[in-house]
Amino acid sequence: MTAQPRIQPQSAATDAPASGALTLSALSKRFAIEGRALPVLDGIDLSVRPGEFVSIVGASGCGKSTLLRLIVGLDTDYSGEIRLDGKRITGTSLDRGIVFQDHRLFPWMTLEENIGLALLNSEIPKEQRARIVCEHIALVNLTGFEKAYPHQLSGGMAQRAAIARALVTEPTLLLLDEPLGALDALTRVHVQTELQRIWMRQRSTVLMVTHDVEEALYLGDRVIVMAPNPGRIRRIVDVDLPHPRDRSSPVLHRLRDEILAELTGAPDPENLVRFPAQEPR
Amino acid sequence: MSARVIAFGTALLPPLLLVGAWQIASSTGLFPPQILVSPADVAGTIAELVRNGELGSHLGDSLFRLFWGFGIGALAGLAFGTALALSRLFEALFQPLFQAARQVPILAFIPMLVLLLGIEEGFKITVVAVAAFFPVALATFDGVRGIPKGWLEVARVYRTPFPSLLVRILIPATVPPVLTGLRLGLTRAWLVLVAAELLAADNGIGQMMEMGRQLFRIDVVLAGVIVSGLIGFALDRGVKLFERRYTRWRVA
Numbered sequence: 401m402t403a404q405p406r407i408q409p410q411s412a413a414t415d416a417p418a419s420g421a422l423t424l425s426a427l428s429k430r431f432a433i434e435g436r437a438l439p440v441l442d443g444i445d446l447s448v449r450p451g452e453f454v455s456i457v458g459a460s461g462c463g464k465s466t467l468l469r470l471i472v473g474l475d476t477d478y479s480g481e482i483r484l485d486g487k488r489i490t491g492t493s494l495d496r497g498i499v500f501q502d503h504r505l506f507p508w509m510t511l512e513e514n515i516g517l518a519l520l521n522s523e524i525p526k527e528q529r530a531r532i533v534c535e536h537i538a539l540v541n542l543t544g545f546e547k548a549y550p551h552q553l554s555g556g557m558a559q560r561a562a563i564a565r566a567l568v569t570e571p572t573l574l575l576l577d578e579p580l581g582a583l584d585a586l587t588r589v590h591v592q593t594e595l596q597r598i599w600m601r602q603r604s605t606v607l608m609v610t611h612d613v614e615e616a617l618y619l620g621d622r623v624i625v626m627a628p629n630p631g632r633i634r635r636i637v638d639v640d641l642p643h644p645r646d647r648s649s650p651v652l653h654r655l656r657d658e659i660l661a662e663l664t665g666a667p668d669p670e671n672l673v674r675f676p677a678q679e680p681r
Numbered sequence: 682m683s684a685r686v687i688a689f690g691t692a693l694l695p696p697l698l699l700v701g702a703w704q705i706a707s708s709t710g711l712f713p714p715q716i717l718v719s720p721a722d723v724a725g726t727i728a729e730l731v732r733n734g735e736l737g738s739h740l741g742d743s744l745f746r747l748f749w750g751f752g753i754g755a756l757a758g759l760a761f762g763t764a765l766a767l768s769r770l771f772e773a774l775f776q777p778l779f780q781a782a783r784q785v786p787i788l789a790f791i792p793m794l795v796l797l798l799g800i801e802e803g804f805k806i807t808v809v810a811v812a813a814f815f816p817v818a819l820a821t822f823d824g825v826r827g828i829p830k831g832w833l834e835v836a837r838v839y840r841t842p843f844p845s846l847l848v849r850i851l852i853p854a855t856v857p858p859v860l861t862g863l864r865l866g867l868t869r870a871w872l873v874l875v876a877a878e879l880l881a882a883d884n885g886i887g888q889m890m891e892m893g894r895q896l897f898r899i900d901v902v903l904a905g906v907i908v909s910g911l912i913g914f915a916l917d918r919g920v921k922l923f924e925r926r927y928t929r930w931r932v933a
Contacts, residue, residue, distance in 0.1 A: 472838060473838075474834055474837060474838070492837050492838050493840070494839065496838075498838055500831065500834075504834075506832065506849075506850065506854075507930050508853040508854075508856075508928075508930040509849070509930075517835075517839060517845075517849065518839045520839065520845050521839060521840040521841060569839070
């Protein structure tokens, strides 16, 4: 087991950003279903360093998407605490961006209008917005498609556009909710590489939910393995490899096999190891 | 281009066959000529009605009623549908009544409306407005309710200010279903107007047909049938073109 988290050197960067520290403490969430309270998240403790890329994997129904909805501020009904740079999260804010599994671009807006929409309520002066939108379109390699409508983009391009929209406000924390889940295998690999490149340039803190263990390992500095019913952290795996990474790295393959064995192994609640908040700091 | 010509020709074939069958039926004397006038005679009647201005005057009266009735009904439908979709209280109060009332055939309102409003312009405009109201209100309700939650979440994440949310997201998102509702409402309004004029009017395309029937001028009746059919078709097509133009962002 590589479940001994240790203090890890900031993988690719020495210029670690000063903001973007996320702390979850004793975070729990229940849904009321037919009068019964159904726990979906139970006692999540996690702290994410500024600029870190953390992947979250787990069986469906382990509350990983719910976790992101809480952090982005779309759902404020929870117990425990979520803090970003020490500030308690009470709602949505432009310092947190999110990419959903479906790109959620507005079909009647061009690519640049879709991305510009994210800046409508930002403090960036109006005359600079067009330039910033343009830069972010370039960041996701979509230059030339500024006037295209979403239906004219391929799935991978639309998802990259959604990433640009999430990044255009320069959030300190970027949340990715299975952003590549709807893409075909080849496009996924391509967009994963893109994501890594973008993150290495942007250096915001990233929290990515995925059901693809390889993707989680390829991109994440750490991989959080969650267990369902109720959703809780089962294990935290450090991926001590510098970025950009080589997909064929034996370390990644060994970790993948371990995590897959854990996720697909016979679920015996008696033997389920619950790792307490073993955090580097 | 040639594909479009072929499609046009294909669409034209059944009407031409129908006219041909009609011509044969009338010229072989299958029906007495007083009952089944030949298409050539009907064409002649239409030409005559156009020349002496009778058709234009009736059509003008009918379209005037359609314009006002549809305008009032559609605006009321838009407002009602929006309120029904946005306000829980409004929905609790009016949804059952609305759902029940829209099941009543519009023509069934006519006797009651005649008693209340007489047979003057007010009556016809009201009938048309009622006919337009229901499809528009229903489409608006569905359109506003049907805005995907995901889109509203995007607006919440980026804290889109309300005026922008309304203009850039809510209205564009409801335009396609509302336009479909308007189109349905417009053709429905036209049908009901012609029917109302058949029952009670001094002028208008429906009244022209009713007079034709009373005078046993079947050619005039058939001229009315053809003209009202063409008008309905043109109205539907017109809104469809408008729809296509303003919702071009939908998968082309």
